[in-house]
Amino acid sequence: MLVALACGLDRLLGDPRRCLHPVVVMGWLIGHWRRLVEAWAGDQPWRLRLGGLAITVLLVGGSGLVGWGVERLAIHAAFSGDHGGGILQLLLRWAAALPLPIALASALAGRSLEQAVRAVLAAVAAGDLPLARQRLSWIVGRDTENLDGPEILRAAAETASENGVDGLFAPLFWMLVGAGLWCGGALAGPGPLALAWGFKAASTLDSMLGYRRGRLAWLGTAGARLDDLLTWLPCRLVALSLPLAAARPERSLAWFWEALKQGASDPSPNAGVSQAAYALAAGVRLGGTNRYADGLKTKPLLAPLNPAADGEAVQRMLRLSTRLELIWLSASGLVLLLLAMV
Numbered sequence: 001m002l003v004a005l006a007c008g009l010d011r012l013l014g015d016p017r018r019c020l021h022p023v024v025v026m027g028w029l030i031g032h033w034r035r036l037v038e039a040w041a042g043d044q045p046w047r048l049r050l051g052g053l054a055i056t057v058l059l060v061g062g063s064g065l066v067g068w069g070v071e072r073l074a075i076h077a078a079f080s081g082d083h084g085g086g087i088l089q090l091l092l093r094w095a096a097a098l099p100l101p102i103a104l105a106s107a108l109a110g111r112s113l114e115q116a117v118r119a120v121l122a123a124v125a126a127g128d129l130p131l132a133r134q135r136l137s138w139i140v141g142r143d144t145e146n147l148d149g150p151e152i153l154r155a156a157a158e159t160a161s162e163n164g165v166d167g168l169f170a171p172l173f174w175m176l177v178g179a180g181l182w183c184g185g186a187l188a189g190p191g192p193l194a195l196a197w198g199f200k201a202a203s204t205l206d207s208m209l210g211y212r213r214g215r216l217a218w219l220g221t222a223g224a225r226l227d228d229l230l231t232w233l234p235c236r237l238v239a240l241s242l243p244l245a246a247a248r249p250e251r252s253l254a255w256f257w258e259a260l261k262q263g264a265s266d267p268s269p270n271a272g273v274s275q276a277a278y279a280l281a282a283g284v285r286l287g288g289t290n291r292y293a294d295g296l297k298t299k300p301l302l303a304p305l306n307p308a309a310d311g312e313a314v315q316r317m318l319r320l321s322t323r324l325e326l327i328w329l330s331a332s333g334l335v336l337l338l339l340a341m342v
Contacts, residue, residue, distance in 0.1 A: 003175045003192055004329050006104030011322075014111035022063075022106050022197060026204045029059060034208075038215060048218035056205060056222040064198035067103070068190045074100040075187070100193060104175060107196035109167030110325060113139075113160070114318050120156045121311050124149055139163070143291040150308060157309035158286050160317045161278030162271050165235050166203055168321060169328070173234035174199045176332045183336050202227040213294045228269050235270040236260075238324065239277035245323035246281040255280045265300040272300065279303035281320055284313040 015021055037051030116139045123132035132152050133144040140159050147155065178192030205223030209216055239259040243252040259276040266272025279286045279302040286309065287301040307313075 002101050002104060003172070003179050004333070005101040006175070007108065007110070007172070007325060007329060009101060009105035010108040010110050012111075013105070014115060015106070015109070022103075023200060023204055026059060026063065026201055027208060030055065030205060030208050033058070034219065037219065041215075041219075043215065045218045048215055049221055052209065052219040053222040055209075055219075056202070056226055059205060059223075060198050060201040060226065063201035064190060064194045067194035067197035070103055071100065071191050071193050103193050104196060107171040107175070107193075107200045109163070109171075110321065113163050113167050114321075117156050117160050117314060117318060120152065121314055124152055125311060141292065143293065146291075153311060153314060154286065154288065154309045155290075157278075157282075157284060157314045157317060158275055160314055160321070161275045161286070164278065164317070164321045165238050165270065165274040166231065168325065169238050170203070170231045170234040171196045171199050172325065172328060173237065174230070176328070179332070180336065199230050202230055211294075231270045235274050239273055241327060242277050242281045242320060242324055244327055245320045248281070251280075262300065262302050272302070276302040278317050278320065279306065282313055282316045283307075284309050284316075 033055045037048070037055065041047030041051050116135070120132050120135045120139075123129070123135055129149060129152065133147055136147070136152055136155055137144040140155050142155060144152070144155070174195040175192040178190065178195040181189060182191045202223060205220070206227035209220030210224035210227065211217075211220060236256075240252060240256045243249055243255050248255075255277065258280060259273050262276040263272030263274070266275075275286050283303075283306050285301065285303050285306040287299045289296055289298045
């Protein structure tokens with residue numbers, strides 16, 4: 001119930017701009033600790049690796065502990081003391097626990113990703129390519145300065161697929177794991193928020209430090225490897241279940257193995273698989289040559305027989321994510337109900 005409510009809040013509110021977001025705090029800490037480590041380590045690889053490991057342990061462990069603390073406070077507020085009787089008691093208990101689903105929603109990026117991608121599509125549809133490039137630059141790592149319309153649409157499709165896993169389904173997976181632990185009786189242990197914020201910390205580390213250039217080639221190693229590890233299973237569960245959202249359940253295993261095969265040549269153990277899964281389910285071709293700050297990189301073509309990405313294909317990807325989120329919530333609710341009956 002808490003996770004479903006968090007997903008609803010995410011879809012309803014997104015990331016309120018005037019509220020201090022946990023990821024903003026994580027980003028500030030990463031930047032501060034990075035400066036300290038680089039001042040100590042200089043250009044020595046072993047020191048940079050050690051400093052990067054320390055940042056990873058502090059941020060991921062600290063985020064998980066803070067999440068655990070919020071969980072304990074919410075549980076204590078909801079189930080201790082006298083809140084009155086009957087319906088009033090129930091309402092007061094829910095009100096006391098409300099900070100928990102709000103905090104959980106902060107780990108999800110379903111609405112914010114959808115809004116950002118659709119803003120790019122709107123600019124392309126209006127013929128304003130400079131605005132489309134600017135909006136695209138806020139959500140992708142590649143150089144967008146000279147992209148034409150088709151390349152902007154391909155980039156939007158690729159970020160909708162890759163960040164659909166990173167920003168929505170991976171944190172949702174860890175929330176559901178935490179909820180499952182609670183339903184299994186481990187109420188005193190870390191639950192959905194602790195695991196979701198721990199994952200979000202690893203993901204933020206990867207997005208800020210996980211680059212293979214300069215000092216980051218050593219400093220960002222620990223965070224990037226942990227993010228790869230924590231995203232590995234959710235990514236493959238998305239690849240396996242996405243055909244259900246595309247109303248093609250009979251293709252689940254075939255598309256799953258094809259996504260693994262096509263995504264294997266990508267340097268990332270997860271990005272290629274997630275993009276290939278969406279490419280197959282949405283009927284669109286992804287991949288090609290991208291320009292980054294450190295030069296050109298050619299990514300493998302995914303679903304090469306499909307047509308190139310257009311605005312409608314990107315919209316299909318966004319709709320697939322919404323449907324798959326509902327499928328995951330429904331399936332997890334059914335599993336938890338069956339476990340409660342055993």
